[in-house]
Amino acid sequence: MNAHQTVGIVMIEDDEGHARLIEKNIRRAGINNDIKHFTDGTQALDFLFEAPDGPAKSGPALVLLDLNLPDMSGTDILAQIKAEGSPLKRTPVVVLTTTDDKVEIQRCYDLGCNVYITKPVNYESFAQAIRQLGLFLSVIQVPEVEEH
């Protein structure tokens, strides 16, 4: 129904370098959606839930989330987004982080994370993962189909 509404990408990532690399690779994958970048959790949550142009008030969105943030843990943000009764419960969240700890990954999936991507040091696979994510994003233009 909202087929013409573009999906905004909200990137929560404290490392500027990582953010830049992610953005570059998303653009390379041919995704031209608007990307909003936040370097800390407080501002990001504020935008997600309160901002008039934020995903809670308008338009579908996709969240790219790093787990290691200066002011809070990424899992707290994930939990808030995916909490019962949250307006963003159906917003897809891609966790993008350096941790490849099984326990951590499981926890993220338990909390409702849609995709978990480990930032590999091997750049090719990193770029590959981001491009695949781009493909994924192009598929989920409409939030209602996210359940696939």
Added chain:
Amino acid sequence: MIATIRNRFVVKEGRFGRVLIAFMALGFIALIVTGIAAGIATSRNEQYTQAVGHTYEVELAIGTARRLIEQGEASRRGYLLTGDTRYRKVYGDWAGALSPAIGRLGQLTHDNPRHVASLGILRREIAALLDQRAYTIGLVDRGERAAALAQFEHETSIRRLSTIRQQFDAMAREERRLLDLRNAAQRASVRVFYVILAMAAVILAFVALASWLTVSRYTRDLAASRDTLRRFNERLEETVTERTADLSRANEEIQRFAYIVSHDLRSPLVNVMGFTAELAAVIPPLAALVDRAEAECPEIVDQDARLAVREDLPEAIGFIRTSTQKMDRLINAILKLSREGRRVITPEPIDVAAVIDTIEGSIRHVLDDRGVTLTIERPMPRLISDRVAVEQILSNLIENASKYLQPGRPGTIRVSAEKRRDRVIVSVADNGRGIDPRDHQRIFDLFRRSGQQDQPGEGIGLAHVRALAYRLGGTIDVESQLGQGSTFRLNLPATYASQDTPA
């Protein structure tokens, strides 16, 4: 603390023993002295009793002799006055008994010179008296009573009698004197005996008191030692629990530290790697530009620019890339170790041979490629431990054994296991290139390798193996000589016992 208690205990016991023995010896000596004193006193007393008896006997003998003489005199006088033969007969009896009585007296008093002297005088006087009496009685017998009476009037028998009486008195006095002396001696001896008895009683009382004090103090000390020991014992368990908790905490801290450090190191590494790739991506257009410039306008391309684009840049990027990759592998190794340390150990019965079979199956192709034969010596003892950890250890060891071969010699690996009391020792022996004895400890350290670096690897495997072995409460060591092969021995408890703090 144990040592202190033990020392105190031993010292006390030794001193206690000596003191007690000293007191007992003193007590026994006092008793013996008292006994001897009592014996001496008793024998003295007996002697005294005998002496008193003797004195009475002497007095009796003196009395008997005196009586015989006096009664003899009386009968003689009766006979002289009346001429009655009854007196004459009685006199005969008295006179006859006199001699044995004197003899008896002599026997009793032969050891006393004074008595002997008195008795000498007595015998002489009595003999003269008897002669005179016999003479006067003979006159009466012959009927010459008047002559006998006349003789009686003139005779000296009165004087002689009084001499005799005096001598008897002297003897009786002498005997009394002796008795008094003996009495005094006896009293003195009894006094000495009482003094000894009193002293012994005092000593015994003192010994008893001192012994009682010593024993009660010793008992008190013993009770105190026992209490200390019990308290210490109670505290020991607490201390052990505390220490174990401390160790666990410290271990957790280290694991956490390793985890955070390796994790945070990764973040900048992602940037280095990512932007290096970006740089690498810049090279082809730049190179194309230089190529075109060279073709179209050669004068603007100098040697530096050509070198920079075609050699320096690719070289620099290549080194950065290999280094970051290596760093990533090292960080991953630390992460893996720290993760391994936090893994929950789940002991279960393990068939070691079956575990090795599984490993063999999974690396079959590698073994075949390298031309290595693996022999498993069956049967193998059973083990109750963590399956994953044991599998990782053995797989690492077997993988290593198949990796470092002696050139020109087909590899053979022999895995055996034996049970020694409550330990199971698994040996992995190979005929490979061996390890320099200097490196036997080093190879178990993280990132350390030995020998020629002709095989890929980061020096993580054996560090991992050792960490796992420790985790299972075991040890690992190696026996090896260069060119002769190596034997790795894994020593594990047959039944895994948790080292973690009980919840």
